[in-house]
Amino acid sequence: MDRFNKIFIINNGFSAFGLNLIDMTLLWILYLALKNPILYIPVASANPVGTLLLSSFIGYIADKYDRKKLLIISGTIHRVLPIFIIYFVIISFNPVLAVILYVVRTGLMIVTSNTITPSFIQNLPEDKMKKVMFYNRIVKESSTILSIVIWPLLYTFYSGWTVIPGIILATIGFILISTLPLGGKGGNKVKFREALKEYRRREIFFISMTNAISQGALGMVYLYSAAIIQILHGNTIQYTLAQLGFYLSWIIGPWIMTKFNNVTKLVVTSFAMYFLVFIVLSLKNPWLIGLSTGSVGIGDSLTEIIWIKAMRMARQELMASVLGIDEFITAGFRLGYGSIAGTLYATDFLVVPIIGVITIAGVALAYIKNDVWKMKI
Secondary structure, three states: OOHHHHHHHHHHHHHHHHHHHHHHHHHHHHHHHHOOOOOOHHHHOHHHHHHHHHHHHHHHHHHHOEHHHHHHHHHHHHHHHHHHHHHHHHHOOOHHHHHHHHHHHHHHHHHHHHHHHHHHHHHOOHHHHHHHHHHHHHHHHHHHHHHHHHHHHHHHHHHHHHHHHHHHHHHHHHHHHOOOOOOEOOHHHOOHHHHHHHHOOHHHHHHHHHHHHHHHHHHHHHOOHHHHHHHOOOOHHHHHHHHHHHHHHHHHHHHHHHHOOOHHHHHHHHHHHHHHHHHHHOOOOHHHHHHHHHHHHHHHHHHHHHHHHHHOOOOHHHHHHHHHHHHHHHHHHHHHHHHHHHHHHHHOOOHHHHHHHHHHHHHHHHHHHOOOOOOOO
C-alpha cells in the first residue's frame, strides 16, 4: 500500500472517532431541544439540502483549483462550530440559532468531503482495490464503533460538551490529511459542460441514478435514527445500538464484498439487505432499529465497488465535478424522501416502510432490465 492510502486510512481512524462523537452529540441534543420530528426536519435534511446546493459547484471548484486550500478552510471552520452550537442549546437557550449553525457546519463538511473523496477514488490501485477499500473501512468504522460505545458514558458526564474531545481527535486526522497532495488545479481545462457529458455516460448515469433513488428511501431510516428511537420511546442505549449497527455493518459488508467475485450475487445480496431495512422498521421496536440501520450499511458497502468503478470511468481532470453531479442528484432524492419521512413519522409511522419497500422494488426492477452494472469486480 502506498503512502497516500496509508495516511488517508490513518486519518480516517482519528477523524471518524472524533467527528462521530460530535455528530451523535449534536443530533441527540438538538432533538431534545426541538422535541418534534417536524421541527427536526432541517437537522435531518441538512446534509441532503447542503449537498443539493453545494455539491456540483464544489466538485467543479475542487477540479479547477487547489483542493488542499479548500480542505484547510472548510475543515478548520466546521471543527470549531460545534462549540457554538452547544453554547446556544445549553447556555443561551436558542435552539433556532443552533440549528442554523448546524446547517452551516454541515455545508462546510460537504465541502471537505467533496474535496477529499475524488482524491481517494483516483488513488485506489486497480489490482488491490477491494483490499484497500476493506482496510479503509476496517479502520474508519472500528474507530466510529469505539466512539459509539464510549459516547453514552461521555454524554452522561459532559452532556453537550462531549463535542470537545471529538474536536481534538478529529483535528489530528485533519492535520494528517492536509500533508497529502490532493490534486485539483485543472485550471481552464475544467469545464462544467464537459463534466455533464461525462456524467451522461451510460454506466455512470445508470449507477448514479439507481443509487440516488435507493439512498433517498434508505435515508428515511439512517438519517432519522435519533428521531425514530425517541418517537418509539427509546433511550440513549437503544440509540447507541442503532448507531453501532450501522457502523459495524460497514466492517461486515466490505469483508463480505471481498469474498464475492460474481457481481450478480453481490447485487442480489445487497437488495435483500435493503428490503430487510424496511421490514424491520415496520415492527416499531426501538431495540431492532440497529438491525435496520445495519442492513443499510451492509447493502451499501456491498455495491460500493460498483459505484466506484463507474465513477472512475470519468476523465481524471473531471472526477470531482462528476462526483459533485452524482451527489447533487442523490441529495435531491434524500431531501424529497426525508421531507416526507419527517411528516409521516409524526402522523402515520407505518407508511414509511411501505414507501421504502415500493422504492427498492422499483430499483431492483431497473437492475433486472439493464446490464450496464455487470462489471468485473
